[in-house]
Every structure is written in C-alpha cells, then in structure tokens.
Amino acid sequence: MSPPVAARVSARDGFVAHVGRRSLEAARALADVRTWSPLLLGQMRRLGVDSVPIALFIAVFTGIVLSLLSSYIFTGAVPLYFVGALVGKTVMMELGPVLTGMALAGRVGASIAAELGTMKVTEQVDALETLAYDPNSYLVVPRVLAAALMFPVVTAFAMAVGVTSGWITAVNLLDLSTPEFFKGLKLFYKFKDIWFGLVKSASFGAAVALMGCARGLDAKSGAQGVGLSTTRAVVLGCEAILVLDAFWALVLL
C-alpha cells in the first residue's frame, strides 16, 4: 500500500525523503498509462509539430552564418572545403540541438508553464484531483514524454536545414563548389555526430517540459504569479539545457 497523503506531502521531511517521494509519485504517474496515453499524441503535435517553423527559421540562419564565418576564419590558412566539415559538425553536434532547445525552451516551456499556472490559480488542477485524476499523470507525463520524443525530431529537421542552408550559402556566396562542400562535410563525419545531437535534444526536451510543469503547478497569486512562473520556467529551461549540454559532452565525447 502506498503511503497516506499526510506522509506524502509533509514539508517537514528531509531532502532525501522528499526526492524519494517525488520519484515514487513520478513512477506511479508513469505507470498510469490509461490516463496519459490518450493525451500523448495531442501534446506531440502541439509541442513538436507546431514548433517546427521556429526551429527551421533559426536553422536556416545558423547555416548561413556558420558558412560565412568559417570561410572568413579559414581564408588563406585552411583549405576552403573545410567549411563543409565545420558547418556539418557544428550544426549536428552543437548548434542544432542547443539553439533548437533554447528556442523551444521559450516556446514550449513558457506555453506549458502559462497553461498549467493558469489551471492552478483557477483551481482547475484541484478540480482534476476531485475527479480522481492524478495531475502528474494527466498533465505532467504526457507533456514531458511528448517533449522528449519530439525535440529530437524537430532537431533532426533543424540539422538537415542548417547544413543545407550552409551548403547553399557556400556554393552561392563563397568560392566553393558542391563537391568540395560535401568532401569537407564527409571528411570528419561519424554517425555519432547525429545521434549525439539527438540524444542531447531528447534530454533537453524532457528538462524544458519538466521545468514548465514544475513552475506552472507551483504558480501562485493570479496573473502576476503565472507570469513569474512562466519567466522562471524559461530561464530554468535554458539553464538546464546548458548544464545538460556540458554533461553529455563529458559523458559521451
């Protein structure tokens, strides 16, 4: 039998007990598949598919700038086809996942925090509980799973578009042919470049959604409280992305 509510929510417990209880609640929410599974697809569309335009917009200009910047750095010292290598590596391993993650931290994190914050201050979360739903199962799990699944998909599109825009820029604005660009692109390419970026972006998605949910469900005092929670969710989401970025670099490289 799980512990009574009194034991679960007491604020006087220690940190370890608190973390343990939170983990237990998260596991229980995750196991409540009947509640969150019907909501997952809708969240994947909302958090993922609807985020594609902003991610691609950023990717286009990242590719252009990287191409021009690398040509400027390499001039006279390094063969120009290395532009392809730099654009490819940078977009796939770092800028694709991180810039997409940052953009989505703003869009997705803010949207989740504002929505859940409004639900909290208008007692909709309490209403869910009185209808015998666990808010973690109904609100948090589908959003976190959807973000963890869809951030890599959006990032994959951003990688492809970033490299493509870098290639188009190199061919049209630099003294570089298509075969030379792709020669550089393939020079140091490893399959790991792609999955490294995608694994990172999945963790970014989960972190951004978690921050949004946590801040939203913690919102207090009406519109101002919701605004504060939203701001904090975006800031914490961006910070989490940078910390996770360093973590994955240490662990996987």
Next chain:
Amino acid sequence: MIQLEGLTKSFGDRRVLDGVTLEVPDGQNTVIIGYSGSGKSVTLKCIVGLLEPDRGRAIVDGAVVSELDRDGLAELRGHIGYVFQFAALFDSMTVAENLALGLVRRGYDHSTIAARIEESLAVVELSGTEDKYPAELSGGMRKRVGIARAIALKPRYILYDEPTSGLDPVTSAVMDQLMVRTRDLGVTGLLVTHDMRSAFCVGDRIAMLYDGRIRQLGTKAEIQATTDPVVRQFIEGRP
C-alpha cells in the same frame, strides 16, 4: 456521514482553523457561514483531501481522509462532488467534455456517459449547451455547469464552495433551488457561503465558523432566533 474532529490548519503564522468539530448528517444540506477568509473553503478542501489538516481529522463514511493512500483517496472522491467557487471548468474543453471527464475516469461506456451528461444538464436547465466552451457562458451558467459536473457522478455528497457569490439575485435563487432539488434527490450537501439569504433558503442546519471554530450550530429557526451577538451581527449584516 461527514465528521470533522478538531480540524486545525495554519498557513504560515496564521491559524485559519482552530479545532473545527462538526457533523454533517446524511440527506440534509448543512451550511457553514462565516466572514471572508474565515476558513470555510479550507474546511471543504480538508474534507476532500486537497489540503491536509495540521491536527484533527476529517472523516467521510468512517474513513479518515488524511490517512488514505492515493487509491483510497480516489475511491473516496468518487463519492464526493465538489462545486468550486469560480466553477473551475476546464476552459479548453466543451461543457460536455467537462462533464464527461470524471465519468470517463470511472470507466463508464459511451452511451452511459452521454445519458448522464444529458440528464445532468437537464437538472441544471442547461440542455443544449453541450458544445459550448466555458468562455461562451455567463458566470451563473458556468456555476450551474459546475453543479452538473458534480451531480453527473451521482455522488453521495456535494460540497458547494460559495456557489452564489458574484451572481445576481435571480440567478442566485436559481442556484438555491438547484441545491434544494439536489438534496431532494438524496444527496447530502455541505455549503459554505456568506450569503445569508442563500443559507436560509438551502440549509437544513447552519453552522457559523468564527475565529477558527464553530461558534454556533443549529437549525434555520435556531440561528434566526440566536442571541449570540457575533452570529446576530453576521446574519443581520450589521457593521
């Protein structure tokens, strides 16, 4: 039966409830009156397990609410409808979806859910609003949908949190009739309000919450004839 035994609850340094003891008999409407901020809503939230009392117990059908695990609490909430002060309808859902949510949770089939929605909306005289969103409804209509959402579950108890606040006198009277009708259907009601007209209209028994405790409990007639100066001042609305 709902029983409150020495319910105590503080927020920071402020003790809102200081040993509330009350019995809510089955089949009646019990009304808790009191000043704004006196802890009426907190009392309701302790009964349904949304807040945990610091001391004392809320007991529903013999079960101590704060000692229930999540499954036990979910089971208990299946017997309690809760009407929120501002309705707390899910604004991204239509009226029908709002009503269906709790029924889906209990595993009813589609035809039963559709029938319950139709029946509940008919009780609150809002048939035909199934496809409307809460934003398209007036305040009074939203509150009636809140009641419909509660009665759709066919609960044994309904807790009403300030159901008439902010409503015009006619809509308030409609709400009062609705709460009386719900009691006549066999549902035990616990209403918190500071609207005395509503309290006298709906309540079989009235309790005044003052200074964190039940100051006086009695029938409608007993409260109307009270000599307690605090209760008298409140029911007469004297400054």
